[in-house]
Amino acid sequence: MLEALKTEVFKANLELVKYGLVTLTWGNVSGINRAEGLIVIKPSGIDYEKMTVNDMVTVDIDGKLVEGKWRPSSDTPTHLTLYEKFTKIGGIAHSHSEYATAFAQACREIPCYGTTHADHFDGRIPVTRFLTEEETIKNYEHYTGQVIIERFANLIPNDMPGVLVAGHAPFTWGKDPRDSVKNSLVLERVAKMALNSLLLNKDIEEIPKYILKKHYSRKHGPDAYYGQK
Amino acid sequence: MLEALKTEVFKANLELVKYGLVTLTWGNVSGINRAEGLIVIKPSGIDYEKMTVNDMVTVDIDGKLVEGKWRPSSDTPTHLTLYEKFTKIGGIAHSHSEYATAFAQACREIPCYGTTHADHFDGRIPVTRFLTEEETIKNYEHYTGQVIIERFANLIPNDMPGVLVAGHAPFTWGKDPRDSVKNSLVLERVAKMALNSLLLNKDIEEIPKYILKKHYSRKHGPDAYYGQK
Amino acid sequence: MLEALKTEVFKANLELVKYGLVTLTWGNVSGINRAEGLIVIKPSGIDYEKMTVNDMVTVDIDGKLVEGKWRPSSDTPTHLTLYEKFTKIGGIAHSHSEYATAFAQACREIPCYGTTHADHFDGRIPVTRFLTEEETIKNYEHYTGQVIIERFANLIPNDMPGVLVAGHAPFTWGKDPRDSVKNSLVLERVAKMALNSLLLNKDIEEIPKYILKKHYSRKHGPDAYYGQK
Amino acid sequence: MLEALKTEVFKANLELVKYGLVTLTWGNVSGINRAEGLIVIKPSGIDYEKMTVNDMVTVDIDGKLVEGKWRPSSDTPTHLTLYEKFTKIGGIAHSHSEYATAFAQACREIPCYGTTHADHFDGRIPVTRFLTEEETIKNYEHYTGQVIIERFANLIPNDMPGVLVAGHAPFTWGKDPRDSVKNSLVLERVAKMALNSLLLNKDIEEIPKYILKKHYSRKHGPDAYYGQK
Numbered sequence: 001m002l003e004a005l006k007t008e009v010f011k012a013n014l015e016l017v018k019y020g021l022v023t024l025t026w027g028n029v030s031g032i033n034r035a036e037g038l039i040v041i042k043p044s045g046i047d048y049e050k051m052t053v054n055d056m057v058t059v060d061i062d063g064k065l066v067e068g069k070w071r072p073s074s075d076t077p078t079h080l081t082l083y084e085k086f087t088k089i090g091g092i093a094h095s096h097s098e099y100a101t102a103f104a105q106a107c108r109e110i111p112c113y114g115t116t117h118a119d120h121f122d123g124r125i126p127v128t129r130f131l132t133e134e135e136t137i138k139n140y141e142h143y144t145g146q147v148i149i150e151r152f153a154n155l156i157p158n159d160m161p162g163v164l165v166a167g168h169a170p171f172t173w174g175k176d177p178r179d180s181v182k183n184s185l186v187l188e189r190v191a192k193m194a195l196n197s198l199l200l201n202k203d204i205e206e207i208p209k210y211i212l213k214k215h216y217s218r219k220h221g222p223d224a225y226y227g228q229k
Numbered sequence: 230m231l232e233a234l235k236t237e238v239f240k241a242n243l244e245l246v247k248y249g250l251v252t253l254t255w256g257n258v259s260g261i262n263r264a265e266g267l268i269v270i271k272p273s274g275i276d277y278e279k280m281t282v283n284d285m286v287t288v289d290i291d292g293k294l295v296e297g298k299w300r301p302s303s304d305t306p307t308h309l310t311l312y313e314k315f316t317k318i319g320g321i322a323h324s325h326s327e328y329a330t331a332f333a334q335a336c337r338e339i340p341c342y343g344t345t346h347a348d349h350f351d352g353r354i355p356v357t358r359f360l361t362e363e364e365t366i367k368n369y370e371h372y373t374g375q376v377i378i379e380r381f382a383n384l385i386p387n388d389m390p391g392v393l394v395a396g397h398a399p400f401t402w403g404k405d406p407r408d409s410v411k412n413s414l415v416l417e418r419v420a421k422m423a424l425n426s427l428l429l430n431k432d433i434e435e436i437p438k439y440i441l442k443k444h445y446s447r448k449h450g451p452d453a454y455y456g457q458k
Numbered sequence: 459m460l461e462a463l464k465t466e467v468f469k470a471n472l473e474l475v476k477y478g479l480v481t482l483t484w485g486n487v488s489g490i491n492r493a494e495g496l497i498v499i500k501p502s503g504i505d506y507e508k509m510t511v512n513d514m515v516t517v518d519i520d521g522k523l524v525e526g527k528w529r530p531s532s533d534t535p536t537h538l539t540l541y542e543k544f545t546k547i548g549g550i551a552h553s554h555s556e557y558a559t560a561f562a563q564a565c566r567e568i569p570c571y572g573t574t575h576a577d578h579f580d581g582r583i584p585v586t587r588f589l590t591e592e593e594t595i596k597n598y599e600h601y602t603g604q605v606i607i608e609r610f611a612n613l614i615p616n617d618m619p620g621v622l623v624a625g626h627a628p629f630t631w632g633k634d635p636r637d638s639v640k641n642s643l644v645l646e647r648v649a650k651m652a653l654n655s656l657l658l659n660k661d662i663e664e665i666p667k668y669i670l671k672k673h674y675s676r677k678h679g680p681d682a683y684y685g686q687k
Numbered sequence: 688m689l690e691a692l693k694t695e696v697f698k699a700n701l702e703l704v705k706y707g708l709v710t711l712t713w714g715n716v717s718g719i720n721r722a723e724g725l726i727v728i729k730p731s732g733i734d735y736e737k738m739t740v741n742d743m744v745t746v747d748i749d750g751k752l753v754e755g756k757w758r759p760s761s762d763t764p765t766h767l768t769l770y771e772k773f774t775k776i777g778g779i780a781h782s783h784s785e786y787a788t789a790f791a792q793a794c795r796e797i798p799c800y801g802t803t804h805a806d807h808f809d810g811r812i813p814v815t816r817f818l819t820e821e822e823t824i825k826n827y828e829h830y831t832g833q834v835i836i837e838r839f840a841n842l843i844p845n846d847m848p849g850v851l852v853a854g855h856a857p858f859t860w861g862k863d864p865r866d867s868v869k870n871s872l873v874l875e876r877v878a879k880m881a882l883n884s885l886l887l888n889k890d891i892e893e894i895p896k897y898i899l900k901k902h903y904s905r906k907h908g909p910d911a912y913y914g915q916k
Contacts, residue, residue: 023414023415023418024411024414024415025456026345043457044455044456044457045455045456045457046457070457071454071456071457071458074447074454074455096343096344096345096418096422098418098421098422098425099425101343101345101422102422102425102426102428102429103429104343105342105343105422105423105426105433106342106426106427106429106430106433107430107433108429108430113563113564113625114559114562114563114625114626114627115554115625115626115627116484116554116559116627130436130437130440131440133437133439136437136439136440136443137439137443140443140447167342167343167344167436167437167440168343168344169343169344169345182482185481185482186481186482189481189554189556192556193554193556193559193560193563194563195425195428195429196556196557196560196653197560197563197564198428198429198564199428199560199653199656199657200560200561200564200566200653200656201564201565201566204563204564204565207588207625208588208591208594208625210591210594210595211588211589211594211625214594214595214598218532218598225529225532226502226503226532227483227502227503227529228501228502228503228504228528228529229529252872252873252876253869253872253873254914255803272915273913273914273915274913274914274915275915299915300912300914300915300916303905303912303913325801325802325803325876325880327876327879327880327883328883330801330803330880331880331883331884331886331887332887333801334800334801334880334881334884334891335800335884335885335887335888335891336888336891337887337888359894359895359898360898362895362897365895365897365898365901366897366901369901369905396800396801396802396894396895396898397801397802398801398802398803424883424886424887427886427887428886571792571793571854572788572791572792572854572855572856573783573854573855573856574713574783574788574856640711643710643711644710644711647710647783647785650785651783651785651788651789651792652792654785654786654789654882655789655792655793656793657789657882657885657886658789658790658793658795658882658885659793659794659795662792662793662794665817665854666817666820666823666854668820668823668824669817669818669823669854672823672824672827676761676827683758683761684731684732684761685712685731685732685758686730686731686732686733686757686758687758
């Protein structure tokens with residue numbers, strides 16, 4: 001059942017390791033089959049080294065276990081909340097990658113200081129607010145998704161494929177699981193370069209809007225000409 | 230004699246290398262068999278690359294050699310002092326990992342700036358005082374254990390599985406040797422992210438207490454739901 | 459056709475990966491055969507892991523495709539512009555390497571703080587201005603080359619084999635493709651050491667001019683005595 | 688001729704690569720046979736990947752080529768000057784390792800902020816002055832050795848096995864070539880941790896003298912008890 005998606009999700013999880021984005025069992029990637037209303041996600045707390053495609057867990061949109069021998073990632077309710085509202089995304093990645101997490105902990109947005117950023121994120125990478133005590137107690141993982149959605153009231157998820165959850169870490173998404181991991185990697189690189197840029201010049205300004213737009217549209221949308229047809 | 234524990238301690242020492250926490254022959258991990266009152270620990274100054282399980286050294290709680298062809302780690306008296314007072318721990322790891330050591334050298338506690346920290350350490354990671362000249366001369370390694378214990382007068386070792394010794398480096402512990410190394414790794418990651426968070430925002434505040442408690446209890450204690458049953 | 463140059467360019471592109479200068483499909487290296495008026499360059503957006511020598515693209519000096527099954531790198535017009543004006547260079551490399559890019563984003567030149575720098579770059583590594591909106595819209599990649607040339611009005615490309623494009627990233631060049639990548643690597647190391655030097659001493663001065671000249675001429679020009687004859 | 692020493696020097700040079708201390712062909716290690724008055728050193732500008740033991744170069748104490756098919760390292764006169772004055776050392780290593788070089792570029796000594804430092808260097812790691820223009824022109828590499836010797840007027844080379852040459856990079860030494868490389872590695876780790884400690888606390892003080900002495904004498908001298916007999 002959903003063998004292709006399970007393989008995709010499994011491989012995308014291993015890419016988190018390959019790209020140096022995770023430590024121990026941290027992090028998770030999921031993918032959605034919107035026709036079936038099913039989500040495949042990494043099991044909770046399983047070693048990446050021992051994990052196989054058969055360890056992937058399938059749940060429905062309400063989080064009910066559909067297939068799999070393990071508990072799904074404890075962050076599953078966050079993924080479900082995002083899939084429900086961000087209707088055009090096909091995969092979600094979560095990691096505590098070092099530099100993106102430093103920005104999340106410092107509660108600082110990442111301004112667009114260069115074209116590496118502009119190539120992938122159409123503007124400042126946003127930070128959520130902290131969850132309230134009530135939200136934390138009631139359903140922590142669900143409300144983690146909710147504060148992201150709240151922050152995206154005026155943002156387009158497909159043009160801004162990631163967010164920093166305050167005091168926590170990044171979530172990124174994409175058209176499929178692999179694409180969501182790619183965005184986690186880019187976010188990490190962008191965060192490291194932004195930190196070092198700030199150390200060199202604390203009054204650094206964002207690049208001109210017309211360069212941001214140019215770079216973003218080189219890679220995305222109808223006028224894209226980066227890569228192959 | 231104690232073959233299983235020797236294997237555990239041996240493997241845990243190699244994990245210090247695998248995780249990039251040690252340089253040259255630095256660092257050491259031990260494990261205790263409380264029923265027998267025996268501790269297994271890495272030999273002093275032996276290359277990790279050449280080390281085998283048979284190089285592990287067994288000592289009793291007073292540090293007397295019980296089995297092994299080498300001198301035990303020169304830090305053995307610190308381990309013994311901690312095992313005596315922290316009666317619920319099964320393994321101890323010591324390294325001079327780069328970022329945790331930077332905090333130890335700067336004599337700065339690590340505040341809880343994010344959930345990566347909260348997932349593993351229930352509050353600020355403490356720093357000891359410096360040893361006095363008398364303590365240093367009399368029995369340096371034993372008093373290194375003593376200043377840790379002094380610092381833990383109001384802390385619970387199982388909820389705060391690590392410490393920074395001022396001007397020295399971290400010690401961490403856990404339910405077994407491997408768990409103690411895992412806590413060294415997490416401490417190192419947490420330290421690096423805390424440093425970078427501070428560079429981004431020197432007035433950064435700790436995460437709300439209710440989020441700290443939520444994250445710590447997701448992974449620890451009766452209400453834990455991270456990982457598998 | 460141009461098999462030797464294609465092999466050189468292919469290998470030089472892989473060195474970007476080997477030296478840790480690129481992420482994903484970022485970066486590109488080209489080489490020129492001035493007798494034939496032809497440039498070989500990496501295809502746009504192709505995985506380094508899957509790329510073979512046959513994926514290289516050959517264009518003429520006007521950018522017209524001469525051989526190859528893929529679109530050339532989207533940065534090709536920048537390369538062409540540089541080859542046209544910098545008549546003594548044989549290869550060009552472009553990457554978003556982390557520390558050099560941080561300087562580019564901070565719009566800071568890299569002063570010569572040490573002999574590592576002086577061994578390879580005869581003075582401060584320059585930064586361009588930002589492109590204007592008109593330039594950006596009209597022909598972004600061509601004008602990226604133009605702002606570099608403008609910045610080199612009083613600089614000698616062979617003695618200063620690299621530049622930081624404001625808000626973007628470095629371009630480097632050399633006598634052949636491999637040499638251009640070597641200069642990208644050196645620039646990255648020099649940038650990292652300059653950042654860390656500044657963190658240690660924000661009022662750091664450049665090394666004396668006579669040491670800069672001595673080191674540069676140890677490795678370059680008629681009095682060079684580094685390396686073998 | 689001197690086969691054992693050539694092997695030692697060759698292997699020690701490869702350790703520079705293994706420990707991540709060098710880029711491209713930078714860096715060099717030498718060893719001395721004091722009975723014969725001969726020094727073996729890395730050839731100038733040769734790739735580490737292709738280098739074999741037979742590429743090592745033997746020179747006499749005046750720098751005259753005794754055996755070998757290549758030019759010796761361009762830094763050979765610095766090594767010779769040090770061997771002449773530091774009569775108890777058996778090996779010398781030179782690299783442009785990133786963090787030690789950052790301190791050299793910032794012209795900052797490395798104070799003893801922790802026991803990692805105290806275990807290997809008996810006090811602050813010194814910085815030389817810049818060479819004068821006359822010295823630079825007359826015999827740059829020889830005077831690089833001279834400014835080191837000048838700086839060591841009141842220091843004991845065996846207790847302080849390294850130095851930072853202002854605006855250049857570190858030189859370290861030891862009882863044999865391998866030991867000199869080990870000291871380069873430790874210096875690099877110590878430098879990185881010192882920088883990060885300073886970022887955390889710019890008013891950080893050195894560790895108490897009695898702890899420095901204790902740690903240094905744990906590993907060195909008649910009362911050493913680290914490692915095996």
